[in-house]
Amino acid sequence: MVEALIATSLIALGALLAAARSLPLAVTVALTFSMGLVHGWAHGAEMPAGAPMQAFFAGFLSATALLHLCGIGLASLVMQRGAAVALRAGGVGLAAIGCGLLAGL
Structure with a gap:
């Protein structure tokens, strides 16, 4: 079920x-x-199993924060260059990936 929810969130x-x-x-x-x-x-x-919970969560939270910062930076760069159409095209691509994931479940 979680995979379907992730695909739906991408869409x-x-x-x-x-x-x-x-x-x-x-x-x-x-x-x-x-x-x-x-x-x-x-x-x-x-x-x-057996992984230290604090280290595991610290690792994926750090990776998540880095991915968010990269995404915000990329979106800001695209918008400064006046290429909003590229950002919109990326949205279409992201939704298509979500549809593909949902279709494969």
Whole structure:
């Protein structure tokens, strides 16, 4: 079930990027929290038996933060260059990946 939720979150995020619509802050926070919860659930379920929990979670939280910073930086760069169409195309691609993952389940 968690894989379907992750694929659905990719479709939703991709659709929002492709539509280039702003959402109220409360909605954005709720969506971000729920998507993060689903992805964190998947990572927690994949934790190796006997692994030190604190080190495992510190590692994937650090990697998640780095990925977010890279994404924010890339999106900022794209928007500064006036290439919003590239950001929208990326959203379409992300939604297509989510659809492909969902179809493969």
